[in-house]
Amino acid sequence: MRADVTLSGAAHRLEGPLLFARREADVALNDAVEVIGDDGSARVGRVSAVDDDNMVIEVLESTTGLGLDATRIRILHRPLEMAVGPNLPGRVFNSVGMPIDGGPPVAAAQMMRIDGLAINPAARDLPRDFIETSISTIDLMNSLVRGQKLPLFSCGGLPHDRLATQIAQRARLRDAEAGEFSVVFVGIGVPYDIAANFTxxxxxxGALAHTVMFLNHADEPSTQRLLTPRFALTAAEYLAFVEGRHVLVVMTDMTNYCEALREVSASHGEIPSRKGYPGYMYSDLATIFERAGCIRGLQGTLTQLPILTMPGDDIGHPIPDLTGYITEGQIVLGRELDRKGVFPPVEVLPSLSRLMDAGTGKGFTHEDHPALAHQLFASYARANRVRVLASVMGVEGLPENDRKFLEFGDAFEERFVSQSEPRTLEDSMALGWELLRGLPAGELTRLSSTQLAKYIEAGPGPGDSPQDRSLAVAEGEEGSGY
Structure with missing residues (x-):
């Protein structure tokens, strides 16, 4: 390893978190540096751009009071690294992997590069098995599979932070013999009050015992925002691929990350692309999302659930658009459901989990799980079409079957999508079968004759508790089946 080099008088310009300096020593892109002010304090940074004559350093701490004349730059000739060890769960870190929970520094088992190690595509295994989030619209309709990257698309003002917290608290493996489970929770550009609420x-x-938290506050430099998910994923990779755990990474909000990327790109003087974002945003996001997966021969898996708010509620905006190309589906939150008081306001129809079939069904969850999910989806889609007809010709002008689908659509949103308490997959399935019994059996074309006889025509099926049925009667819903 080459010796560290210290440069004096090389800095000539400072713009926000970016320090521009002359290249007076051998330096490589992404080398870690220490920027030492005239008071002797060292600020951590990294080389973000370099050419034959100049280099640009991203300073990862406040540059307030940093003068150019007395500034020294120590080049460390290695990438930024994080100390990782088996005692990571239960700890809270800042943007650059430093503990902020009052505890001691991490007892390092090893140092790992924050930009990760590329996974050989030939070594990747197909994500399989199921992670239960306790959210019916995810577990039953758009199942999350270990090793998958499944983003959640939200809108400004919707309760995605509350949903992210609940998933981090309640996510679990159903098979006790599957191995240890951990959560890495990443808050990117969050206000102090929301960060405190998360913690x-x-x-x-009690979920903090198996959770590692990384919190980047809204007033911290934009360069730190770019590194927060990378430090967090380094910890997740250690837990997954070294410790052998199954790790779920919840990141909110990736829109703040992309805004920071645009800000830093503009500071570099780079030519902008769509809506001012840099042309390399796709590949930059890929360096984050593609760190999820399963590696053949290793027990652990790394699953990602990134959350982003769609600017202007536009799903075609570059941030959700590019994210959708890289990831394997999306969970969409809707403003209309939120106005109705539905929580979580998950829009079932535009949501999709492309790897659901690889981790559900016989041998994974329940043999009738996929058929039930498909039938609920098809029935709710028809209910929405009937709503359009009803808005034109009125409910009274609808055929009897269409009126039943209209009732089903309302009950589906009020009882299945909306939930105040966590549900197991069995609870969600029992409720799904119960809702379908209010529809004519001849209209349930996604179910086999065996499933119709077992769950629909035979009345309440396995998992339907008498308490649930008595509650339905008390609410006056027994007549319609809802």
Whole structure:
């Protein structure tokens, strides 16, 4: 390893978190550096751009009070690294992997590069098996599979932070013999009050014991925002591929990450692309999302659930558009459902999990799980078409079957999509079968005759509790089947 080099008087310009300096020593892209001010304090940074004569350094701490004349730059000739070890769960870190929970530094078992190690495509295994989130619209309709990257598309003002917290608290493996399970929770550009709420919720639920938290606050430099998910994923890779755990990474909000990417790109003087974002945003996002997966021969898996808010509620905006190309589906939150008081306001029809079939069904969840999900989807889609007809010709002008689908659509949103308590997959399936019994059996074309006889024509099926049925009667829903 080459010796560190210290440059004096090389800095000639400072713009926000970016320090522009003359290249007076051998330096490589992404080399870690220390920027030492006239007071002797060292600020961590990295080389973000370099040519024959100049280099640009991203300073990862505040540059307030940093003067150019007395500034020294120490080049470390290695990439940024994070100390990782088996005692990571239960800890809270800042943007650059430093503990902020009052505990001691991490006892490092090893140092790992934050940009990750490329996974050989030939060594990748197909994601399989199921992660239960306790959210019916995800578990039953758009199942999350170990090793998958499944983003959640939200809108400004919707309760995606609350949903992210609940998933981090309740996510679990159904098979006790599958191995240890951990969560890495990443807050990117979050206000202090929301960050405090995240931490308190995890502590009070007891989930912090198997969770590693990384919190980047809204007032911190944009360069730190770019590194927060990379430090977090380094910890996740250690837990998954070294410790052999199954790790779920929840990241919110990736839109703040992309805004920081645009800001730093503009500071570099780079030519912008769509809506001012850099042309390399696709490949940059891929360096984050593609760190999820399963590696053949290793027990652990790394699953990602990134959350982003769609600017202007536009799913065709570059951020959700490019994210959709890289990831394997999307969970979409809708403003209309939120106005109705539905939580979580998951829009079932535009949501999709492309790897659902690889981790559900016989041998994974339940042999009738896929058929039930497909039938609920088809029935709810028809209910939405009937709503359009009803808005034109009125409910009274609809055929009897269409009126039943209209009732089903309302009940599906009020009882299945909306939930105030966590549900197991069995609870979600029992509720799904119960809702379908209110529809004519001849219209349930996605179910086999065996499934119709077992769950629909025979009345309440396995998992339907008497308490649930008595509650339905008390609410006056027994007559319509809802």
């Amino acid at each position: 308190r919720a995890m502590e009070e639920s």
